[in-house]
Amino acid sequence: MKAIQYKNYGSSAVIEQVEIPTPSIQNENDVLIQVKAAAINPIDIKIRTGIMKKIRPVQMPFIPGGEASGIIIEIGSEVSKFKVGDEVIALTKTSAYAQYVTVNENAVLLKPQSLSFEEAASISVNIGTAQSVLFTEGKLEKGQKVLIQGGGGAAGGAMVQMAKAAGAYIIATASGNGVALAKSLGADEVIDYKLYDVSTIATDVDLVADTAGGEAQEKLFQVLKQGGRLLSIVSPPSLLLAEKFNVNARFVASDISLKSLENGIDLIGTGKFKTIVSKTFKLEEAAIAQDFLTVGGVNGKVVLLVE
Structure with missing residues (x-):
């Protein structure tokens, strides 16, 4: 073969x-x-x-x-x-x-x-990652506000759709064609990160899903409410910044298993996941x-x- x-x-x-x-x-x-x-x-x-x-x-x-x-x-x-x-x-x-x-x-x-x-x-990887960050670790609930980096990307787009189905308010970051795509997937607000500083626009966020790491990750601490969560699929966040802003911040290893896919597969079946x-x-x-x-x-x- x-x-x-x-x-x-x-x-x-x-x-x-x-x-x-x-x-x-x-x-x-x-x-x-x-x-x-x-x-x-x-x-x-x-x-x-x-x-x-x-x-x-x-x-x-x-x-x-x-x-x-x-x-x-x-x-x-x-x-x-x-x-x-x-x-x-x-x-x-x-x-x-x-x-x-x-x-x-x-x-x-x-x-x-x-x-x-x-x-x-x-x-599989998209859905498993989204399930791990938003629900298994992020404990996202209906009515909460979530900021999703890269809402027009593979993992970010899955997060937007699954958060939308759960009844969350979604702020997504994107650029170029990703701006319109994230909006079409269900984001309530889309911020073009190449034009605007996200940390000066988004506020009082319950959960941040970090897909970039680095300097961009550090700025995301500022958008969280006290006691909020910053979960990264890229790199461990700063514990010093987590203490400074009084938030829960950590790296999340995605669970890519049949169990982690159930929610997303159900959404595909009902037409709520593209x-x-x-x-x-x-x-x-x-x-x-x-x-x-x-x-x-x-x-x-x-x-x-x-x-």
């Missing part, structure tokens, strides 16, 4: 397409999936560059890709939830950049019929696709189409 792999950490130049044996089912609870689409996520790039090798080392050669959609073509002897021919979404953790992948059935769910394969491949695929690339264009995401300013998800 065709697969994308690299043998060393580095720039996108280390990525290559190779021919390797098709994986076979090794566990009685595994399913073999013919991959139709695989998502590109920022963590794929962080792993490839080696900046995460101390906390998430990988064995070389490595096939990246943590989420995919496709068709089950073989099942293990004890698989009870699926059958051959089922169209599914798979939380693969690795190895999704390939024509075939094996996954335990407990990391697989049926693809919503309303979604194409490319749309289905784009939702998938946003920014651009698609062919499998052999994986290096170009990762570079496209690295440049930034992407409104929605980047997806590989696998033939």
Whole structure:
């Protein structure tokens, strides 16, 4: 089968397409999936560059890709939830950049019929991240005010929609085409962060979802009410600033599991969640696709189409 792999950490130049044996089912609870689409996520790039090798080392050669959609073509002897021919979404953790992948059935769910394969491949990390930040850790409730960075991005756009469905008041930051997109997804206010200083406009916020880190993160302390929460998916916030502003601030590791996806999948079923695929690339264009995401300013998800 065709697969994308690299043998060393580095720039996108280390990525290559190779021919390797098709994986076979090794566990009685595994399913073999013919991959139709695989998502590109920022963590794929962080792993490839080696900046995460101390906390998430990988064995070389490595096939990246943590989420995919496709068709089950073989099942293990004890698989009870699926059958051959089922169209599914798979939380693969690795190895999704390939024509075939094996996954335990407990990391697989049926693809919503309303979604194409490319749309289905784009939702797991977004929804799981949004669920973790807004509800599992953020305890967001109806009527509360939430500020979401990057409301036109992949994770931020999911947060806007899920917060809207929960009855929150949403302030989103965005730029360029992302401003209109965040508004269309349900944001009550959208602030163009390239034109305005968010910290001088937003006030009395219950929850801030930080997707940028750095200097932008530091300014977000100022918009929170006392006792509010600043949760970052990028880097640990300053404890000194948290104490100064009397807020709860911490880094959140996203829970990407079937349980974390339930809320978002339900919203898709009721038409309250829209998938946003920014651009698609062919499998052999994986290096170009990762570079496209690295440049930034992407409104929605980047997806590989696998033939």
